[in-house]
Each structure stands twice: as structure tokens, then as C-alpha cells.
Amino acid sequence: MAALRRLRQCHSTGIAITNFHTSSRASAKQHYKMLVLGGGSGGISMSARMKRMMGAENVAVVEPSEMHYYQPIWTLVGAGAKTVASSGRPTASVMPSGVKWVKSKVQEINPDKNTVCTDDGTEISYEYLIVALGLQLHYERIKGLPEGFEHPKIGSNYSVQTVEKTWKALQNFKEGNAVFTFPNTPVKCAGAPQKIMYLSDAFLRKTGKRAKANVIYNTSLPVLFGIKKYADTLWDIVKHRDLQVNLRQNLIEVRADKQEAVFENLDKPGETKVIEYEMLHVTPPMGPNLVIKGSPLADEAGWLDVNKDNLQHKRYPNVFGIGDCTNLPTAKTGAAVAAQTAILNRTISKVLKNEKPDKIYDGYTSCPLVTSYNTVILAEFDYNGQPLETFPINQAKERRLMYHMKADVMPHLYWHGLLRGLWGGPGPYRKLLHLGMK
Incomplete structure (x- = not known):
């Protein structure tokens, strides 16, 4: 009942705004230049990048969870090779300093008014929106x-x-x-x-x-x-x-x-x-996040409808998407998110200057297929399902080195690289390792 009341409150404030104001900025209690929905890997890494691009005071992240988890390691937790405690850290410790953390759940997105309503009835307006709400x-x-x-x-x-x-x-x-x-x-x-x-x-x-x-x-x-x-x-x-x-x-x-x-x-x-x-x-x-599914931002199946080349929304140019919540035709993985952060960062920097996005996402994603307690097949591929391998070796073979990467290197890269907005996937290294031929 309380949730229903909050929802009604949210809707009623929306109606009041349309009656009395033309500008959502004037009416909303909170306003941010860049609002990020979701504090998972996509949301945290993009908020770190946006902090550098436009200043911490202009960025806010809506995320209800007190804990942030590195989910790829759960495969090893389920097999007893890692502990569940090693997969989590307090959200406060990964949130970029100075960025506003709104500890609420997104209840409603209204891209026509540039507003978001949270489950406690708070309305937030934005100039630009990054949707990183994951899937359900x-x-x-x-x-x-x-x-x-x-x-x-x-x-x-x-x-x-x-x-x-x-x-x-x-x-x-x-x-x-x-x-x-x-x-x-x-x-x-x-x-x-x-x-x-x-x-x-x-x-x-x-x-x-x-x-x-x-x-x-x-x-x-x-x-x-x-x-x-x-x-x-x-x-x-x-x-x-x-x-x-x-x-x-x-x-x-x-x-x-x-x-x-x-x-x-x-x-x-x-x-x-x-x-x-x-x-x-x-x-x-x-399935798709229900908040997105119930909004004008969704495609017919309920996923966030973005341009697969630059991650900008197809109908709302000030809205962007990243990760599992989008309809990008590639596998939903943490490695895909990493590659997408670099593309999306470039897209937003161009949009802010009223220029056309010029960097194209090739659909890069990766799946380290753990085949034993010391071997991994490192699958990497693009939108077309073509292998897009980082190392100049046949990655379809089981290798000990790749297991070490999965179990030890990638978590470190996640916490200290991706979440700080410093890791955008292995693209540059692939070129280097393949002597510029890939």
C-alpha cells in the first residue's frame, strides 16, 4: 500500500507540473546535468567518466543497493573456488567521490519531460540521462x-x-x-x-x-x-x-x-x-527491466531502444543506454559493458559539443568459458558472431593462462579499472598484439 501511495504521489506531482510549469527544471526538487540510472558496472563506470567530463556536482546516480557485486566471479563461487564475500563491496566504496548517490529505486522515467521519479516520490530532472538498469x-x-x-x-x-x-x-x-x-x-x-x-x-x-x-x-x-x-x-x-x-x-x-x-x-x-x-x-x-518496459524508451520487446553503433537512444537524443538493459544485438556480459563505456563516453562528448558521434561500437563482447579449475577458453566476438580475439594465439583452446586471467586479473581490472572509468576493453591492446592488423 505504501508503495502504491508513493506511486500515486509520483504521478500526481507529474500532473501538477504539467498544469503549472513549462520547464521541468523549475518544478523538480532535484536537477542534474547528467543523471545515471543504475549503480551496476555500466552505471558506476559511466558516472566516473561523467564526473571527469562535467564535474562531480553535475552528476547523480540512482541506485538502491548498499552492496555492489562483481557477478562474473559467482561461477567460481558456485564451484567453491572463490568466496561470495570476495565478490562484493559496499556501494559507497565504488561510487565516484563527490557524485550524488540517490539511494532509491527508479519508479518511472518520463523522457518527454526529462524527469525520473523514485519509489519515495522524489522527482529528479535531467539534461542528459544514462540508463544502466540491467535486466530482471x-x-x-x-x-x-x-x-x-x-x-x-x-x-x-x-x-x-x-x-x-x-x-x-x-x-x-x-x-x-x-x-x-x-x-x-x-x-x-x-x-x-x-x-x-x-x-x-x-x-x-x-x-x-x-x-x-x-x-x-x-x-x-x-x-x-x-x-x-x-x-x-x-x-x-x-x-x-x-x-x-x-x-x-x-x-x-x-x-x-x-x-x-x-x-x-x-x-x-x-x-x-x-x-x-x-x-x-x-x-x-x-527479461527487460520493468521500469524501462513501461516507458516510452522501450522497443517492442521492452528493452532500451538504442542505436547499436553509438548507444544513443533512437528517439530521445539526450538519452543513452549501456549494458544488459539495452537491445544491442550482442551477448550481455561485463566485457561488453567495458567496451561500451569507451564508445558511450566518446558519443556523449560529441553530443555535448553538438557534433555527430563518430566512434562505432563493433559489438565486442567476451565470455571466458571456464572448463575446469585451471583452464578457460576465452571466447571474444563481435556483432556478426565473428571471433575478435585479443591475443595472437588460438583462443578456442583450453589454457591455464586464461584461467588465471579470469580468476585473478579480471576482478582486479574490474574494481580498479572499469569502475573508475579507466578501462574501456582490450581494443587498443588487440591492435598492438596483432601488429595493427585487427
Whole structure:
């Protein structure tokens, strides 16, 4: 009820403004030259860059969470190789100093009036807006969840509340089916659902339990991985380690009390299959942020509608987007965000000077496919699904060095480079390492 009242309050102030004022700046309680929505990797790194571009006093970030998490490391947390504590830091410690932190949730975006309303009824007006609200997890779209997580033997690396349950289920595994799922929606880090399968397989071998385990990967996709070069290597690993991969299988129900998972066959509507599990890792269905979906900023599917070359909104030139909330046709990863920060920074600097954006985003994204406790295949590719590799070696091979990068180098680069607005992806280094030929 309180939330409903706040929402009404928000709407009523909006009506009052339209009646009495022409300028949103005059009427809003707070005004910023640059307003950033979301304090995840895209929001924090862009606010650091905007602070340098236009001064801390002109920048505000709307973010309700007290903790900021480096989510890519949760794959290793779920497999017991890292602690969940190592993945988080207080939001206050990553927020650029001097930038205004609005500790609220975005309730409504009105790009026609250049205003944003928060859940406590505060209205903020802006000259420019960066939307970095991420996507939403929908465990509730699977029957029996999220309440099923109260039972043992089931976990999910996609949430801070459930990632340690994955490790517990893996440790307690005795014999039977270890089942891993990939939903029938866009997801962030599309490699993560299978990374935990490879790590679980490695753990079961290490502890002598593999002979009594059936390791099953049920994916809604028609392929194991979207880029053929890397998929070919992954299929080799799957065959070599005797992993069972079932394509076009979508998890629709979890009966946690019976340890049963129900899958639908996407190629044969109405056909379902029940699999008993000793361990279940759930990748939840995901979708666009509901605030964006309910605003004029969304495309037909509910994602933020931006120009794929420069990240400027297609209909509102003073609005920009970054990361998982956008409709950019590339994989939703932290590496993509890093590359996008450099492009978006350049785009905004040009727009502020009334010039045309001149730097083009090639869709660069990366997925370090963890295949064991000491090997990684570093997949890097562009909008066209073509490999766009940083190192002058074949990155489709499993390598120890790449595991070290994933586990030790990348977190350091994240906290001390990306979040401070100092790391814009490996583009310049790729040119250097390939002697300017890429």
C-alpha cells in the first residue's frame, strides 16, 4: 500500500507540473546535468567518466543497493573456488567521490519531460540521462520457484542469495543426476550456465564421485554455444568427459520436495519430460527491466531502444543506454559493458559539443568459458558472431593462462579499472598484439 501511495504521489506531482510549469527544471526538487540510472558496472563506470567530463556536482546516480557485486566471479563461487564475500563491496566504496548517490529505486522515467521519479516520490530532472538498469531475473516463471530454493540440492549462480547453495549441493552430491539448465529467454553471460557444469564435472572427478554421476545439460538453445569456433571445442570437451547435452529443452517446473525437474521440448509443443536430480543448477528466465518496459524508451520487446553503433537512444537524443538493459544485438556480459563505456563516453562528448558521434561500437563482447579449475577458453566476438580475439594465439583452446586471467586479473581490472572509468576493453591492446592488423 505504501508503495502504491508513493506511486500515486509520483504521478500526481507529474500532473501538477504539467498544469503549472513549462520547464521541468523549475518544478523538480532535484536537477542534474547528467543523471545515471543504475549503480551496476555500466552505471558506476559511466558516472566516473561523467564526473571527469562535467564535474562531480553535475552528476547523480540512482541506485538502491548498499552492496555492489562483481557477478562474473559467482561461477567460481558456485564451484567453491572463490568466496561470495570476495565478490562484493559496499556501494559507497565504488561510487565516484563527490557524485550524488540517490539511494532509491527508479519508479518511472518520463523522457518527454526529462524527469525520473523514485519509489519515495522524489522527482529528479535531467539534461542528459544514462540508463544502466540491467535486466530482471524471473525465477517465479518456473513453477515451484523461488520457494524451491528452501530445499537442499538446488542452487543458482545468478543470485547472491542462491550461489552458495550451488556449492553446497555440489559438495553433498553422492550419486545420480547433476542437472544444469539454460532458459528460453535472453540471458546475461550465456556461457555461465554451462561453465558450472564443467566445474562440477571436474569436482566430481577430483572427489571420486564422477563414476556414479550423470552430468546433464538441458538447454533451450539449438546449439551448445553461439559461435562455431568455440562450440566445436566445447563439443569435443562434452564428448571426452561424457557429459550429456540435450538441446531445445526448457525448464518449466521444479518439484523440490521430490527432487524432480520438468522440461518442455521446444520442438514438440506439449511434450514434457521429468528428470530426477541429486543436484540442480537453475539459470532463471530473464527479461527487460520493468521500469524501462513501461516507458516510452522501450522497443517492442521492452528493452532500451538504442542505436547499436553509438548507444544513443533512437528517439530521445539526450538519452543513452549501456549494458544488459539495452537491445544491442550482442551477448550481455561485463566485457561488453567495458567496451561500451569507451564508445558511450566518446558519443556523449560529441553530443555535448553538438557534433555527430563518430566512434562505432563493433559489438565486442567476451565470455571466458571456464572448463575446469585451471583452464578457460576465452571466447571474444563481435556483432556478426565473428571471433575478435585479443591475443595472437588460438583462443578456442583450453589454457591455464586464461584461467588465471579470469580468476585473478579480471576482478582486479574490474574494481580498479572499469569502475573508475579507466578501462574501456582490450581494443587498443588487440591492435598492438596483432601488429595493427585487427
